[in-house]
Amino acid sequence: MQAETLVYTILAGILALFIAGFHYKLNKKSMSKQNMLFLFLRFVTIFSVLLLLINPKLEQITLSTIKPNLVIAVDNSSSVKYLRQYNAVNNLVEKLTSNKSLNYKFNIETYTLGEKLKASNSFDFNEKQTNIQGAFGQLSQIYKQTISPTILITDGNQTYGSSYEFEYNNYKQPIYSVILGDTVNHTDLKIQQLNVNKYAYLKNQFPVETILVYNGNTNVNSRFVVTSGNTVVHSETIYFTKQNNSKVINFNLPANSVGVHAYKALLEPLDNEKNTINNFKNFAIEVIDQKTKTALVSDFIHPDLGVLKKSIESNEQRSVTLLNSSTILNQINDFQIVIIYQPNSKFNQLYEALNSENKNRFTIIGTKTDLNFLNKVNKTFTYEISNQTETYQAVLNKNYAPFIIEDINFESFPPLNTHYGAASFSIPFETILNKTINGISKKDPLLATFETNGRRETVLFGENIWQWRAQSYLNTKSFHQFDNFIGKLIQYTASNKQKSRLNIEYESFYNGNTNVIIKAEFFDKNYVFDTRETLNISVRNVISNETNSFPFILNNTNYQVDLSSLPASDYEFTVSASKENISKSGNFKILEYNVEEQFLNADVTKLQQLATNSQGQSFFIDNTENLIETLLGDNRFVTIQKSNKNSLSLIDWKYLLIIIALSLSLEWFLRKYNGLI
Structure with missing residues (x-):
């Protein structure tokens, strides 16, 4: 307690005693016990009030050590x-x-x-x-x-x-x-890197690039061989010296049949090599017989066009052609899907052709969209016309049913620009993203899909999606998540398959150094995501005929199972629901490769x-x-020593108020009882 506070407390006691004495001692020759009690109660009341005003505190210093x-x-x-x-x-x-x-x-x-x-x-x-x-x-x-x-x-x-x-x-x-x-350098040959596309097209050739490295002091030669099963599909002799210790080999392989094809690249080891595991690498390629062709139609230049083209073509199975509303008319049948970017009255003939061919489409609406024209030619929804613009952010609808959507942190993405208002649908639709303003959901779709008359349509009510791709890169240091999201939209819109209650997402093959993750979604009869279902996967090793079962784990908006513990081989699997008779099957391949075994020395x-x-x-x-x-x-x-100074009140104000109330009440009651009031 500070000296100043102590002085104030003593003075408060003297003042309280003086005031109480003034009331009960003044002009009295002697004090009765009753008056002494009244004086004490008055003293307590006044002193407590003064203490409440002074609020005496005690400073407490605690020492702590931090190692x-x-x-x-x-x-x-x-x-x-x-x-x-x-x-x-x-x-x-x-x-x-x-x-x-x-x-x-x-x-x-x-x-x-x-x-x-x-x-x-x-x-x-x-x-x-x-x-x-x-x-x-x-x-x-x-x-x-x-x-x-x-x-x-x-x-x-x-x-x-x-x-x-x-x-x-x-x-x-x-x-x-x-x-x-x-740390000793040993003579070593290794395949440093092998580059190959994930997909190839039937009756075409796909390129393979291989980087070979030699570590040693003498001249050596080896043979580089690529095999598919027991068949040699490429081979050549390689020479190395101490100075010329790396080679880049480029060659093409044919894609003659549809499906996943596995290959093994081998750089034949030397007699004195210590590590031969890094002399081979397995790789695979999936041969497909068609390519999804997308027309991106716009009558003006916008950054969204370049981003959409880049995102869609990040998958080798898809290509994008930029066209305007007139040049597409003569080649509309060349495309499986048409992306209509901010249509206006010039798009009238395009809409007539699309409706005539019942073509799948993806419409993007922004500030330059002619809503009067769109509401006139479009029979599935109308958009409120207000002649004002607004920016909307996105929030994922976790109950979206047609296909699996990962939450790529949409809420962190910049808002999209569009017309102020909401869309009214005349047919059933599914919402992927809802509009939000300042974190408040508008319950209006920002991105939606629907099916009508045997075709599929997707609608995005906003422009500047290029900012989303940039933000996704800032969040994850990669464009993969955003490109995968756009790819799923295109894949769904381009297809005419009926929606299923059980959806599975997996790769045709997995490299041995990656996690083998299979995702699934299960919906009830109303196509609402069902978190109560139990999904299991039965996996059969095609080579050893060994079968294993694994349960799926619920992970927010989907079910997941990690099969990374499985050895490299070919597998067939069936995903089934335990409560209903619904299942789906597929197959995949795990390639043998352990990147950690490629190193012979410490860095x-x-x-x-x-x-x-x-x-x-x-x-x-x-x-x-x-x-x-x-x-x-x-x-x-x-070790660092820290001191913490805490200021503690000596008296709790709640107790002081109770004392004041009790002393005043008791004094009043006693005076009333003795007829002094």
Whole structure:
């Protein structure tokens, strides 16, 4: 308590006593017990009121100590197991976490890094990918405001993600690299990279590009062979020298039959090669017999046109031709779907041709759309005319039934421009996205689909969708999610298949280094997404004839099952609902490939550069004796003492009010009882 407050409290007591005495002592020669009691009650009342005004407080200072963190990030990928370093890693982590001096100085936190960063102190070394850069990105958020030296135990071989050797600029913590693996350079041939499209078209040829790399000091030759089953489809002899140690090979293969075709590329190993796993790569291609052709019709230039073309053509199965309302009339039958961008009266003949051919269409309405014309030629919906424009954001309708839609964070996308008002449909329709203004849903469709007279239509009530693709890239660092969303819209609109209560989404083949995820949606008889159903998948290995069953897991707007544990092979599957007699079947292929087994040596250069630039140190796994001493002796990592000053009220105002009320009430009652009032 401050001296000033103490003085005020003493003065308040004296003043309260003086006022109470003035009422009950003045002009009285002696005080009766009754008057003494009245004086005391009056004193309590006045003193409590004055205390309430003074509100005396006590300052409390508490001291706390904050130890620095010691972050141990362990590479949990299968490359550690392949390089036979798992025992050394386990021993080192046990040595660090059990050291009493380290535990006294640091808060030790252990993480595993693979495809994602996870807080864990157990390691199985089975993860298929390594993303060191991503792990540092997550750690920088966790330990942004603390002292957290980091021990990175890894071979340094990253399978995806940006270069990590410069992550010290973002992480800003000293990094101590513990390097795993063999640092001796061995003679090695490997297929560094193989590039091939995912799809090819029947009776065409598809290109294959292969990058071959040699590590050695002598001149060698080998044979590069590509096989399909037992058939050799391409082969050639390759020569390498110490100076000319890489080759780029380009060749074409025929696409003679529809379906998924698997190939194996092999660079025949040398006699003294230590690692032969990186000498081959499996790849596959799906041959299709048709290509979805899309006409994108507009009478003016807009950024949306380029974005739509790029997004649609990101899938090799689709092509887009930009046309205007007059040039399309003579070639309308060449396209499976027509995208009509902001139509006006010049589109009258186009609409007549589309209706005559009953052609599927995708209409985009914006600020330059002639609504009077559109309402006249269109028989399925009308749009309110207000001569005003508005911007609407989007929110996903999770009960959309016709096909699976992933929420790609639509609510973060910029608003689309369009006419103010709402659309009125004369036929049943399905809403994909609803309009929102300032987070308030308008219950009006922003993006909708419907079927009528045997054709499908999609309508988007807004322009500037190019901003959505840009925002999607900012959110995910990739255009894939947005392009996939547009691709699904085109695929649905171009098809005339009837909608199903059970929809399945899967790939025809999966590379061995990717997750094998199959998604499904199940709807009730009213085509509302049913979260109560239990879906199961039965998977049969075509080669071994082994059958396994897996349950689907509900994941927000769809069901998912992860089949990444299955070995490389051909598979047939059936997805079935347990409560109803509904099922769907399909097949896929898993290619054999483990990217973590492609590395023979640790990436010493990057790990040493990372440690040096972050003001840490690098150690080899066989020479870590000085690591603990280095951490304990570094004066940068000290315990910080913090003081917190809290101001606490000595008296709770609620209790003071109760005391005041009681003392006044008691005084009044006693005076009344004794006839003094």
